[in-house]
Amino acid sequence: MTTAEIKGSILNDVVFMGLRSAIGVIFILHGMMKFNPGFANALPNMGLPPEMQIPIALAEVVPGILLIIGVLSRFSGALLSIVMIGAIFHIKGAQSMTGDGGVEFDVILLAASLVIMIAGPGRISLAQAIKKIPRCIH
Template sequence: MKNKQDISALLLRLVLGVIFIGHGVAKFQGGIGNIAGWFDSIGLPGFLAYAVAIIELVGGIAMLLGLATRIVGGLFVLVLLGAIVKVQLAAGFIGGYAYDLALLAMSAYFLLNGSKLYSLDHYISKARNK
């Protein structure tokens, strides 16, 4: 039987992965060039829009699969810190950075703990130890 902590981590991992996939897809569907232009307008290099979109999309898929969850969690933390500081902080807590702060806490959990239940990381680790 799986323990409650493993099941909770799995649920958080799946939700976080789906959310980031959605954000990454939206950036590409909305025109990544437009997002790059917006990045430029707020004082960030436009090429970062591509990096963020790829981290969100590929990282979201990896998070769903449980692949490199600590690394992806760390990348999500960096993206979210940037979003909070550069964009959301000025809008205040509610309607501003509250949502990103919740995603940041979830991402930090995976940076610190990883995820074992139904994760490729766990299966790869088991295969190496045989």
């Protein structure tokens, strides 16, 4: 490998870690807000029962944490993609890309979640570190 290829490879790993971390933080912050009782009161206006408050909040917080540490990243990306498709089409009705009720931010989060789901966590992740731990096979 040439020096340029090594630097490019390291840069790719750092970029994937950055993407995972940024998306993870965004989903953790948005998910934590959904634990507020006011969110449960707003759910019937969105066509969802109030009992969905905790599952919706957990569906954002837990994958967000897993993305940051780099474990089950593909599964987390898939789950967050499903959450974002629901937000775009069920909650916001995909009425407008920008402005009030716009889905531009949701589309960006969906795209980033799909990239993580397809590309995986990269080499700077706990999943990669676990693969390198020597194992004893009996």
